[in-house]
Amino acid sequence: MESPSLPMTAKDWTTTSLHRVLCMQGGEGDVSYVNNSDCQALAITLSKPILISSLQSIKLFFSSSDDDHTSPIIRIADLGCATGSNTFSTVDTVVETLSRRYTAVYGGRLPEFEAFFCDLPSNDFNMLFRLLTEKQKAESSMYFAGGVAGSFYDRLFPRGTIHVAVSLSALHWLSQIPEKVLEKGSKTWNKGKTWIEGAKKEVIDAFAEQSDKDLDDFLKCRKEEMVEGGVLFVLMGGRPSGSSSQFGDQDTRAKHPFTTTMEQAWQDLIDEGLIDEETRDGFNIPAYMRSPEEVAAGINRIGGFKIEKMEYLKIIEHSEEKKEEWKKDPVSYGRARTNLVQAAIRPMVEAYLGPDLCEELFKRYENRVSTTPEFLHITCFYGVVVFSAIRI
Numbered sequence: 001m002e003s004p005s006l007p008m009t010a011k012d013w014t015t016t017s018l019h020r021v022l023c024m025q026g027g028e029g030d031v032s033y034v035n036n037s038d039c040q041a042l043a044i045t046l047s048k049p050i051l052i053s054s055l056q057s058i059k060l061f062f063s064s065s066d067d068d069h070t071s072p073i074i075r076i077a078d079l080g081c082a083t084g085s086n087t088f089s090t091v092d093t094v095v096e097t098l099s100r101r102y103t104a105v106y107g108g109r110l111p112e113f114e115a116f117f118c119d120l121p122s123n124d125f126n127m128l129f130r131l132l133t134e135k136q137k138a139e140s141s142m143y144f145a146g147g148v149a150g151s152f153y154d155r156l157f158p159r160g161t162i163h164v165a166v167s168l169s170a171l172h173w174l175s176q177i178p179e180k181v182l183e184k185g186s187k188t189w190n191k192g193k194t195w196i197e198g199a200k201k202e203v204i205d206a207f208a209e210q211s212d213k214d215l216d217d218f219l220k221c222r223k224e225e226m227v228e229g230g231v232l233f234v235l236m237g238g239r240p241s242g243s244s245s246q247f248g249d250q251d252t253r254a255k256h257p258f259t260t261t262m263e264q265a266w267q268d269l270i271d272e273g274l275i276d277e278e279t280r281d282g283f284n285i286p287a288y289m290r291s292p293e294e295v296a297a298g299i300n301r302i303g304g305f306k307i308e309k310m311e312y313l314k315i316i317e318h319s320e321e322k323k324e325e326w327k328k329d330p331v332s333y334g335r336a337r338t339n340l341v342q343a344a345i346r347p348m349v350e351a352y353l354g355p356d357l358c359e360e361l362f363k364r365y366e367n368r369v370s371t372t373p374e375f376l377h378i379t380c381f382y383g384v385v386v387f388s389a390i391r392i
């Protein structure tokens with residue numbers, strides 16, 4: 001069967017167009033990112049002590065020229081903020097921690113805080129600012145806020161203006177699918193797959209190369225934008241030291257939403273004649289889980305930052321109670337799992353396949369998860385690399 005004409009070819013997914021489709025699912029529905037980001041929230045909670053400790057070493061910015069009428073402004077940027085409460089909780093932590101430090105050193109004299117929420121233009125900024133307005137009304141605002149639409153692989157701010165930059169669960173998203181993995185017939189062609197887990201070495205190398213380039217671009221931009229003494233705090237999907245797989249353990253590898261079941265769901269569409277192989281092969285998920293060594297190497301290559309702390313953390317995906325509940329109702333489990341994966345990749349898949357085939361793909365995925373009860377007996381982890389660094 002000939003494939004229906006697709007709304008967007010994978011070749012369109014260069015740096016100039018991926019930013020239009022790479023976003024988390026907006027709104028507040030069942031598949032929205034807001035309702036499917038518990039794991040990312042837990043990652044933030046667990047890494048908070050690293051953020052707080054790095055803020056203890058930030059230089060306090062008050063100059064002799066600051067008088068009563070001109071308080072200094074502390075500028076905070078959240079890079080890859082999406083739409084949920086995770087972004088607010090981190091900015092709150094920064095503002096509260098620095099306010100306490102300023103109070104301890106300068107008495108009642110506080111700087112003013114300005115927070116920039118940054119994401120790709122495809123992000124649901126309307127939702128973000130609606131939630132923020134509700135929150136600020138309820139809590140009496142502690143900072144001024146603005147939105148910045150653009151890629152964190154580009155410059156987003158004037159030189160030397162940002163005091164604290166955070167990026168949470170975002171930097172594992174690459175700026176593009178490495179073109180090499182889409183080149184038909186080449187050694188680097190990711191034939192038969194839609195991601196790199198379990199792919200051949202040449203494909204993994206192509207993703208690693210793209211990942212290094214992207215990390216360098218990210219760091220070069222932050223190096224320009226941040227003030228000396230400022231803090232860069234990053235938490236990204238990652239893998240443990242020494243792991244050649246994208247994950248540190250077999251169970252996570254089997255159960256992760258981008259791996260086996262997703263590949264099978266694509267194969268179902270082919271087997272049922274809904275798409276051809278070429279269509280499947282033209283799609284790749286632009287994500288890469290870096291190891292702490294790869295991150296440290298990037299920081300050393302670009303310079304301008306001193307690493308304060310770097311850790312690999314494993315976040316457990318679901319509570320045991322939730323698992324027990326789902327064991328009695330595998331259909332609900334299938335739905336919950338499908339909502340989770342849709343929250344992360346539905347906008348991209350829909351841009352590529354169109355709404356009808358996208359719906360069919362996620363139906364196949366849900367069906368496969370609901371009928372794989374063994375998944376409820378193994379544990380999948382969200383692995384993250386977290387680091388804090390001072391701009392020197």
Ligand SMILES: C[S@@+](CC[C@H](N)C(=O)[O-])C[C@H]1O[C@@H](n2cnc3c(N)ncnc32)[C@H](O)[C@@H]1O
Pocket residue numbers: 022023024037040041079080081082083084086087118119120123150151152153167168169170171173174175
């Ligand atoms: C998984 S969400 C994380 C959201 C939030 N920081 C949290 O911890 O819940 C990743 C976010 O990164 C954004 N993102 C991915 N690539 C980006 C880029 N190149 N520039 C800016 N934002 C990007 C996505 O649009 C998405 O909103």
